[in-house]
Amino acid sequence: xxxxxALDGNFFPxxxxxxxxxxxxxxxxxxxxxxxxxxxISLKLETAIxxxxxxxxxxxxxxxxxxxxxxxxxxGVERLPFxxxxxxxxxxxxxxxxxxxxxxxxxxxxxGLAEIALGALAFLIRAREVRQWPFGTSQSxxxxxx
Numbered sequence: 001x002x003x004x005x006a007l008d009g010n011f012f013p014x015x016x017x018x019x020x021x022x023x024x025x026x027x028x029x030x031x032x033x034x035x036x037x038x039x040x041i042s043l044k045l046e047t048a049i050x051x052x053x054x055x056x057x058x059x060x061x062x063x064x065x066x067x068x069x070x071x072x073x074x075x076g077v078e079r080l081p082f083x084x085x086x087x088x089x090x091x092x093x094x095x096x097x098x099x100x101x102x103x104x105x106x107x108x109x110x111x112g113l114a115e116i117a118l119g120a121l122a123f124l125i126r127a128r129e130v131r132q133w134p135f136g137t138s139q140s141x142x143x144x145x146x
Contacts, residue, residue, distance in 0.1 A: 001028075002015040002025075002028040002031065002032065003015055003016065003025035003027075003028040006028075009130075010126075011122075011126065012122075012126060014027055015027055015028045015031070043111075046108075047108050047111065048111075050105045050106070050108035050109070050111065050112075051105075051108055051109075051110075051111025051112050051114075051115060052112070052115075053105060053112070054102050054105045054108065054109045054111065054112025054113070055111075055112040055115045055116060057098050057099075057101055057102040057105075057112070058098075058102060058112060058113075058116060059116060059119075061094070061098045062094075062095050062098045062099065062102075065091045065092075065094045065095045065098075066091075066095070068084070068091055069088060069091055072087070
């Protein structure tokens with residue numbers, strides 16, 4: 001994921017590097033492998049799994065439900081290729097269910113929140129480097145769309 005994000009210009013450029021002879025994203029692989037190693041020796045497996053689960057619950061599952069609602073508000077019903085029966089009830093119930101499950105991860109939910117905080121910090125550092133939102137002009141303001 002860091003390699004793909006770097007290719008799109010949404011992550012640090014160093015992660016775009018590909019091994020000169022084997023042609024695989026070695027920097028991304030080494031950094032992720034190093035982080036996995038550090039977590040494996042510093043955390044119990046149960047704690048690491050619960051932290052990863054809580055991260056996914058908040059970012060992926062709840063984030064998707066919020067994203068669907070924001071997309072519908074921004075684009076309107078006519079531009080979307082899908083319909084949601086009884087909208088927004090299914091999205092709201094989904095968020096409540098995932099939030100309940102997040103809460104059930106117990107004290108290890110702090111690791112999920114820490115992972116999110118590190119991701120937000122990485123985003124802010126990169127956004128400052130390239131002078132993008134919130135430190136500069138957003139693409140929509142530059143292009144005049146909206």
